[in-house]
Amino acid sequence: MPHGDIAAAGDGRPRRASRRAGGPRVKIELAVYNALLPAAGLAARIAAVWNGKIAEGLAGRRGLRERWLAGASRLERRSPLAWFHVSSVGEFEQAKPVMSLLAERPGGVEIALTFFSPSGMSYYERFDRSKRIEAISFVDYLPVDTPGNARFCLDALRPDLLVYVKFDIWPNIVLEAAKRGVPQALVAGTLSPGSLRLSRIARGFYGGLYSRLGAIAAISEEDAERFRRGVSGGVEITVAGDTRFDQVCRRIDTSTARPPGAVAAAGRSWIVAGSTWPKDEALVVSGFRSLRKERRGTGLILVPHEPSVERLAEIRRTLASAGLPFRPLSSLGDDPPGEDEVVVADGVGYLAELYRAGRIAYVGGSLTTGVHNVMEPAVLSLPVFFGPRIANSYEARRLVDLGAAKIVRTGADFAREALALLADPDLLARTGETGSRFIRKHCGAAPRCVDLLETLLAGKR
Known part of the structure; x- marks a missing residue:
């Protein structure tokens, strides 16, 4: 089914995966993941000597905890806080129509936005003409995904909703948020046929992570089916379409340039x-x-x-x-x-x-x-x-x-x-x-995503 042919499942209703996810296997693989993080950090610091993008990302994370605490203290908290996490520029563009529309709905939301990539942060700070989405009250890098940092982030922001875009989910954040009962969703979700997340080695681990989400809004029926094969829990999986189309139409229709x-x-x-x-x-x-x-x-x-x-x-x-x-x-x-x-x-x-x-x-x-x-x-x-x-x-x-x-x-x-x-x-x-x-x-994915997010928020209230 191509991206624009929007439906939920064959019977018109969102489908849920059949089994509850992963206890022991997720715990074992999470332990391996966490054990490898210090080595990955060391490798990044070495690579930063000749890789400017890695160096920029490391530099941008210096003093991060202090910035997070200062930024979180400025949140108004007069409406629910939705934390959107994006990897880089492309995912940010996919998130923008969802953030804008969610903020425009009755009652509105306050938005915290985090980036993984320095390209995304640089684009937001220097080039993005629409960055003044008024509901965005907090913007910074996501810290390294350690268990301690996951607890710190959730303590600082205290979000009512956590939204990932495309595929950039982080194990410790997902599991800590699920432990605290924070509703989570993946929008504009994609899972390619050759994704390592569907491999025999990683499938159980990522299936366990996806099962902690409340909803996955895939960009196509093919992607939704791959999520259904890979997820081993009760997450709602539906097809919403690709929000990039909405962002392009919205930018053209509202621009005065x-x-x-x-x-x-x-x-x-x-x-x-x-x-x-x-x-x-x-x-x-x-x-x-x-x-x-x-x-x-x-x-x-x-x-x-x-x-x-x-x-x-x-x-x-x-x-x-x-x-x-x-x-x-x-x-x-x-x-x-x-x-x-x-x-x-x-x-x-x-x-x-x-x-x-x-x-x-x-x-x-x-x-x-x-x-x-x-x-x-x-x-x-x-x-x-x-x-x-x-x-x-x-x-x-x-x-x-x-x-x-x-x-x-x-x-x-x-x-x-x-x-x-x-x-x-x-x-x-x-x-x-x-x-x-x-x-x-092909426009119209953003309203479908927002409907899902509002359902999750309503369940939280």
């Missing part, structure tokens, strides 16, 4: 290449150079995934080798770019408004590790191009199946597909509308 005036005033048919890496830029620039010979009114905007000084210099060299001038977005002001200039976003946070200026989008990552977010340009009715690495993205594969997206492997592919669309305005419009309808059809 518009394309920079100089870009809009240029009067071009803009192709916006978002979240690009060097291989993406080489393909797009090559294709654009060929396309311009046929369509002189076409313009290109490059939005690199990481607009560092080094990456911007690399893009400048790529454009120079193709005979194309480089124009930083920040330099435009009210002055439209020249006819031959390629606009390059030299900061973060511009992609959504730049997509609004586009006629066609290219989404990067698809020539290397996997395509980035294709939903944002699709919901804006832009036909979407990307490379062949799309196994990580259900929505990219479906957009291809529907004809709303094209896989391009070379610059020649890019030029040919873009020319066909730009030469036929009706085809361009139909292709974009097909993609937008697909994204809109």
Whole structure:
């Protein structure tokens, strides 16, 4: 069952796993897990010498207990406290529509938010324009998952509800919260066919953890069935859908951002290449150079995934080798770019408004590790191009199946597909509308998740 075909079980009702979970086996495996934590901490400190992300995560956790106590003391506690834990940026994006909607319901909630990854914390603190969800009163890293830290976190926050997103559950937190009777849920839950959590070695342990949750809201029927196979207790398992669709629709529908005036005033048919890496830029620039010979009114905007000084210099060299001038977005002001200039976003946070200026989008990552977010340009009715690495993205594969997206492997592919669309305005419009309808059809997961969470909260009161 694809992500968007929302149902609970075959008979329309949420299913529960058949057996109560794990006593002795969970205890044995938990003891092994806890015994390995000091070695894992030592390995992290060693790896931090050459791994900047690990070093950032360790640095961010210095003084964590003091920050937690100070932050917890500032909680208003005039409404139930929902603690949302996310791993990183992607899970945070999935959590946002659930947090927002839960806070908007009658009575509301106060929200505590924790991250595991420094990428998530950095994104929230520096780049996230919607971080002012008013109900969020506490934000920090999650401490290392030791039994003592689990007790500390629950003592400090005293949550009425604990919500995990996607797959990031932590054994000591789960078990300590269950011991205290704190309702827990997993939303946007996924469990891949090859997950180690379904293996013979880990299945009993994780089945015991999942059974301590009050509800699991899976993104698809396939994921729900895997949870049912892996869980050995009485947790309610239902299919709610993927909240990423809700977040994209909500962000587009509520945003007041518009394309920079100089870009809009240029009067071009803009192709916006978002979240690009060097291989993406080489393909797009090559294709654009060929396309311009046929369509002189076409313009290109490059939005690199990481607009560092080094990456911007690399893009400048790529454009120079193709005979194309480089124009930083920040330099435009009210002055439209020249006819031959390629606009390059030299900061973060511009992609959504730049997509609004586009006629066609290219989404990067698809020539290397996997395509980035294709939903944002699709919901804006832009036909979407990307490379062949799309196994990580259900929505990219479906957009291809529907004809709303094209896989391009070379610059020649890019030029040919873009020319066909730009030469036929009706085809361009139909292709974009097909993609937008697909994204809109899949919205609605967040209200289903919130209904489950409210049921858990009602049982707590």
